[in-house]
Every structure is written in structure tokens, then in C-alpha cells.
Amino acid sequence: MTYTVSIDVMPLKELLDPQGKQVLGGLNNLGMTSVMDVRIGKHISLQIEADSADQARNIAEEASKKLLANPVMEHYEIAVIS
Amino acid sequence: MTYTVSIDVMPLKELLDPQGKQVLGGLNNLGMTSVMDVRIGKHISLQIEADSADQARNIAEEASKKLLANPVMEHYEIAVIS
Numbered sequence: 001m002t003y004t005v006s007i008d009v010m011p012l013k014e015l016l017d018p019q020g021k022q023v024l025g026g027l028n029n030l031g032m033t034s035v036m037d038v039r040i041g042k043h044i045s046l047q048i049e050a051d052s053a054d055q056a057r058n059i060a061e062e063a064s065k066k067l068l069a070n071p072v073m074e075h076y077e078i079a080v081i082s
Numbered sequence: 083m084t085y086t087v088s089i090d091v092m093p094l095k096e097l098l099d100p101q102g103k104q105v106l107g108g109l110n111n112l113g114m115t116s117v118m119d120v121r122i123g124k125h126i127s128l129q130i131e132a133d134s135a136d137q138a139r140n141i142a143e144e145a146s147k148k149l150l151a152n153p154v155m156e157h158y159e160i161a162v163i164s
Contacts, residue, residue, distance in 0.1 A: 002118060008088075008125045009125070010125065010127065020126075023126075023149065023150070026149050027145055027148075027149060030148055030149065032141065032144065032145055032148070034130055034131045034132060034141055035128055035129070035130055035131075035141065035145060036084060036129040036130065036131055037128070037129035038126065038127070038128055038129075039126070039127045040124060040125070040126050040127075041124070041125045041126075041127075042122060042123070042124065042125060043090045043091070043092065043122070043123045043124060043125035044102075044105075044120065044121070044122050044123075045092065045120070045121045045122075045123075046117055046119070046120055047117070047118040047119035047120075048116055048117055048118065049116045049117075049118055050116060059114065059116055059117065062114065063109055063114055063117060066109075066112055066114070067105065067108055067109060067112065068105070
């Protein structure tokens, strides 16, 4: 069965996020002053062939560790969508 | 009150996603052949000062239209987290 799995890879809280700060400045310049903070990461959607949702999650976990996320600078969250 | 709102900005289905294709090739080269497709977009987390969750969502919608997403190439999904 094919599962859709999403992975959100975000910069660690402890680190600056220059792209997010830039976008925050842009939004404030556009008059959207109620936006207080912006952080920007990656949203990765995978189609995974697996026997169960658990197996699909494990494959996504392995993909995150091997290639998708840099643990020094990023953390990730995995969700099996369907 | 401050709401956390997330926006996922993804390339439209009809369009190629060269970054996703590249990552798919990388995962397959690493032996992860059960991954069938990869698409990569942005995950944006906003802190928004608003009176209600609905108002926070509207502000995120406005931010998406004005700055965060390019409707010609991308679609977006908004979720009010807390």
C-alpha cells in the first residue's frame, strides 16, 4: 500500500532563522504588524510503499536521518497522513 | 492572545518539482527504494497576535496572498495550531 507521509524540517529554536526574520520584516512593512515571529523550514511530502503505517513512518524516519534533516541545525516532525 | 499558525506552501501538482525529484534520486541511491515520490515545499510557522483563532487564520491567509505563496506555482494550507 502507498502511504502519504509528511515531514516538517524546521531550524532549531536556539538558532537564528535569517530567512524568517527577513519575511517578518517584509510582513511588517506591508502593514501586518500583528505577526510577531516567523520561522521557515521545509515541508516534505513522501509517497512510501509499505505494509503498514508504522513501517511507512520508520522509512520516513530513516530518510530524515540519512538525507532530509541536518541534526546540528534542524529538527523534524513526521506525520503519516494516509 | 498569541496564536501559532502554520502554513504549508507546496508546488502545484501540475508542475514539476526538480528539488523533490533530486531528493527522490538521492534516497533511491541510498537504497531506500520504497520511497516512490517526493515533493518539497515550505513550512512556515507564524506567531500572530489576534483576538480569536479565526482572526489569526485570516491574517495568515492575507500574509500568504501578499507575500508567502506564489499562486501561479504554489498552493498553501493554513492550520491554527494553538
